[in-house]
Amino acid sequence: MSERLPIIKTYKLAIGGKFPRTESGRSTSIHDASQNLVAHVCRASRKDVRDAVDASHKAQPGWANATAFLRSQVLYRLAEMMEGKRDELANAIGENGQREVDASIDRVVHYAGWCDKYAQVMGGSNPVAGPYHDFTVPFPVGVVGVIAPDDAPLLGLVSLIAPVIAMGNACVTLASETNPVPALVLAEAIAPSDLPGGIVNTLSGFREELVEHFSTHREIDAIHAAGVSDEHRTLLRTGSADNLKRVHVHGEVDFFDEEACESSAWIDPFVEFKTIWHPSAV
């Protein structure tokens, strides 16, 4: 019996809960370590970034207004969906894939638990010197641009996304350039999860083309990036100065290091602390 001819899949973008092809009509080929063609992926354009930002903005208020308890359950549900796609995700990663998938699922579980605890740990009541009830609470910053590293294409991405969406933000993510497939498989795990469409939008493409558009888009409120070059880091910060995006670019990170990657500190850059005063005397 002859060997079956496999179907080479073209992974599409994930925008607003749908899977469109790039509006630019461009695609690139992905090869494995032995140079075998494994998939085609879209090469996203500036317009795709803009569409994804629009979708994020539509979805974000509803997600932010969901109770923290509900967001926590939805993130845990995402971990369940990833568990169901363990093999597909591991295959997409390649070498050591299983270990990376396991760590990624556990990372989502970690941040699922933060949804309804972060405000308690990092918010608080302020004992002002006067008859006022004064308290500080975190709110999501809005729409976050996520630039994923090539190193650990799934775990790196998940580590950047999870702290962002836990607090009610939406994100537009640019997948690893060298291996975007795990991110696109993750998008297929997200779609049937309970996460509303548009909260995690996934693009594949070239940083050289897209980083600038992330940095200058005025409707992106913050940037979370890792594994970018020094030039791209500077570009992200310079472009972001125009609307004062909150930019958080990691240096070297070992994403397998739980101590380093699982902390409320990863959430801090993507919340706005709001302080509310009310007189408490008549």
Added chain:
Amino acid sequence: MGMTTVSGTQNAGHAGSEGVNQNTTRPARLDLRGASGGGLFEYAPAPESVRPDIADSYGLFIDGAFVEPENGARFASINPATEDTISMVAQASVSDVDRAVRAAREALPTWAGLSGKDRGKYLYRIARRMQERARELAVLETLDGGKPIKESRDIDVPLACAHFFYHAGWADKLKFALPGREPRPVGVCGQIIPWNFPLLMLAWKIAPALACGNTVVLKPAETTSLTALRFAEICAEIGLPKGVVNIVTGAGETGKAIVEHSDINKIAFTGSTQVGKMIAKSVAATDKKLTLELGGKSANIIFEDASLDQAIEGIIEGIYFNQGHVCCAGSRLFVQESILDTVIDKLNDRMGSLRVGDPMDKNTDVGAINSKEQLATIKKYLALGDEEGAVRHDACGSALPEKGYWCKPCFYSGVQPSHTIAREEIFGPVLAVMSFRTPDEAISRANNSPYGLAAGVWTDKGSKIFDVARRLDAGVVWLNTYNKFDPTSPFGGYKESGFGREGGRHGLMAYCQ
């Protein structure tokens, strides 16, 4: 728009009033607004009598001592209420800034290595000494900046002292501040502060930096350097190790030298959004940490079910406090349509009793505009407000002094959201009044601004007030109050009002890593 009084109709007869403290000739008004109405009471002048010693000229405070600026350059610090020169202040050059940074770098290991308790004790010493010299600091602040003495005496200086007291206690408790983290100092901090609350902004910057084990190079604004220099004297007086605090005076070029210095680890800037963006670009290629506290166009929203008289007081305080030179000033007022006429009447009324004039008089409500440049900026906006078709109300009863920089507090009705005065930060005693029908409309219009510093909401309905507070994009939301500050309470903005918080536990995050 149904305003009942407009500019000039109420105070048409006040031309006979001469000088700041002699409102005796102002005619009583025809309406009967009760004993609290403006113009019915006359006040005798009540000038503050303390006179602080002010040197003819000042040097730079570097490495624990006052030193001459490298090139000997100085500029005048002016009393904006009289246009008199108070003192000559040093203009720090690039190499002066470098000297200050080197001193701060050298002092860093010892200061960071001190026990938290000892660092705290130095901060307590500073706080105590500032309290003891509070009156002198208040007078100096008012002379140099033009703000009413009752504000510098009762707000600026006590709050500045409180900031040092509060942060003194953090110095040995940092491991409790941010759970699960081990805070370390950031290093040498370059801090640039504005002219609206000179000593208070200095306290907001220096107190948390020192508590967390950092050393600082601080530049006060060029029009208001004197209290920072007095603070430097206090540092020397209480034996603060040399180099921990360095004060370099000067204008934009000095600030630029700080921002661009390669051996500074963190920049903290309070000032305009335009300069904030330039700084963000300037440090983009470096590892400098950055916090920015920038401009605002804060919304004050008043619902028909608010306690009106209380709200009017809050609105007045929200916009005319410190001549409106307040980044979180409630400069856009959104009034529910059903009470618009009433609110405009009451605002006109209340403004009639605002006392504008000699900042050193304890009865003065609104002092001098900080500088000639700022007065020109405000006047530019007033011209635009008139030109674009809004109606100006400036029913203020006081005549303005002839010398000095003065602006009558005013508000505009008939303002459209597209008007310049409804969109841009004026940083003066100018309020734009607009109306709305539903809470949703109020929120979307309040949020329709690149800024997001503060907001105010006035209603006696509990659920509504918290719902609106939740939905406003602002870092500080005052409910049934406005312009309240406290060292325990984080302050800072959303969006283009900057990033980072100052004060409270959250303020420490900016000075730790």
